[in-house]
Amino acid sequence: MKTIKYIGALWVCIIIQACNSDDDTNGLRIVYEENYIETLFLEAGETIPPVVNWSGETGTFSATTLPSTAPDDLFRRNLSIDEETGVLSWDRSIPLGEIEIIITASSSSETASTTITIKNTFVGGLFYGGFNSDISDNPDISMIDSSNSINFTKEGIVGLLGTSGEDIISMSGTWTIDESFITVSFDTNNRVMIGDMNARNGSPAATFIGQWGEGLGQNNTIENLMGAFIFEND
Known part of the structure; x- marks a missing residue:
């Protein structure tokens, strides 16, 4: 029995030495x-x-x-x-x-x-911006005002508040994100917004920019494109 124990201990020493050698290499x-x-x-x-x-x-x-x-x-x-x-x-x-x-x-x-x-x-935040009706491939967003606000909550709820002429716009819905790509689905008029959320070092701190319309089709495309938007976080 002692011989077996000695042999077992010898094997343990050999294994430890081999592991140490591997670490060295x-x-x-x-x-x-x-x-x-x-x-x-x-x-x-x-x-x-x-x-x-x-x-x-x-x-x-x-x-x-x-x-x-x-x-x-x-x-x-x-x-x-x-x-x-x-x-x-x-x-x-x-x-x-x-x-x-x-x-x-x-x-x-x-x-x-x-x-x-x-x-x-991205877990949420309050952004200010607006919409236009430019549905071209390169929409002009330079003249969009900031009369609307959109609030993203960490629970995945979104709220939009703004004006259209003399009318007050108030809509709620849900948002999802894939990398920087955000999809907003409102409960009113089948309205959707799809765009990119990007951070900046200057001011504004972040921009949410994309297109809006009605209906969400396959591959997250807007079925009835109605314009572009830009929202900013100060």
């Missing part, structure tokens, strides 16, 4: 506190510095986005990484949806990468 590693980060629309943020086993030689960090989730120029507009600390930062204009970011640590002899996913979610 893996070399450089980057560990962030979170690799999946959830943030809210119009909120800036940053990670804490990652833990990196530089093996005695400090290197630098770089980053890029996966083309399938965002263009690389996000690092010229919305994202940045500190080359010395590895802190990843984003401003309030980061696009809605999920963005996958590849972060690379490099020394003179080793390179390692890890992926961080940022999920930016």
